[in-house]
Amino acid sequence: MGNSFTDAVARRTFLGFGLAAAALPAGVAGAAQGPALEVWKDASCGCCEGWVRHMQAAGFEAVVHDVADLQAVKARNGVPDALQSCHTATVGDYVVEGHVPASDxxxxxxxxxxxxxxxxxxxxxxxxxxxxxxxxxxxxxxxxGAGTRVWAQH
Structure with a gap:
């Protein structure tokens, strides 16, 4: 059987940690959420799903929209014809077109x-x-301002 003083200190310490954790904003007490990624793709595109899984595995929080008209999405986001791929995403203030690695x-x-x-x-x-x-x-x-330039080679 434990010492009543030691038991009281242990209970108080445990309660203090619990209250401190409860006071933290959501996301700080739990797992940190990664950057929010919004993706537009064709519903039947398996490689796009693979890219979304790659981004999620790298910590990005993805919201996926299956759309019939990807050209409208690309035009709205200013993706030049010569740079287009099978899906378009946004993250922060940026557009991510196609199978760009999470590290980039x-x-x-x-x-x-x-x-x-x-x-x-x-x-x-x-x-x-x-x-x-x-x-x-x-x-x-x-x-x-400098036009299109190589960002990474893989």
């Missing part, structure tokens, strides 16, 4: 360049969601 999106959010966003034009076989290794590809930064 995290870098974009950290560095905050003056640009519209990132694109992985077409559907590169080695990109996240496509997952066929062996084909190098580029991710480009677009819509900034």
């Amino acid at each position: 999106v995290r870098r974009l959010l950290a560095e905050r360049p003056r640009a519209r966003g990132l694109a992985s034009p077409g559907m590169p076989p080695s990109s996240p969601g496509m997952d066929i290794p062996g084909t190098p590809y580029e991710v480009v930064l677009f819509g900034g």
Whole structure:
């Protein structure tokens, strides 16, 4: 049997920690939520689902919209025809077009360049969601004052 003074201190300490945790804002007491990502894709596109899973595994919180008219989404978000891919996403103030790796999106959010966003034009076989290794590809930064430039090579 324990000492009543020690038991009282232990109870008080336990209650204090519980009250402190309850006072924290949601998300601080639990797991931290990642950046919010909104994705527009065709309902039947499996590679787009693969990319969404890649982003979620990297900590992004994804909201997915299955739409019939992706061209309208791309036009509304200023994605040039030459840079288009199978899905379009937004994160923060940026557009992410196609199978851009999560690491490139995290870098974009950290560095905050003056640009519209990132694109992985077409559907590169080695990109996240496509997952066929062996084909190098580029991710480009677009819509900034300096035009389109290579952001990363994979």
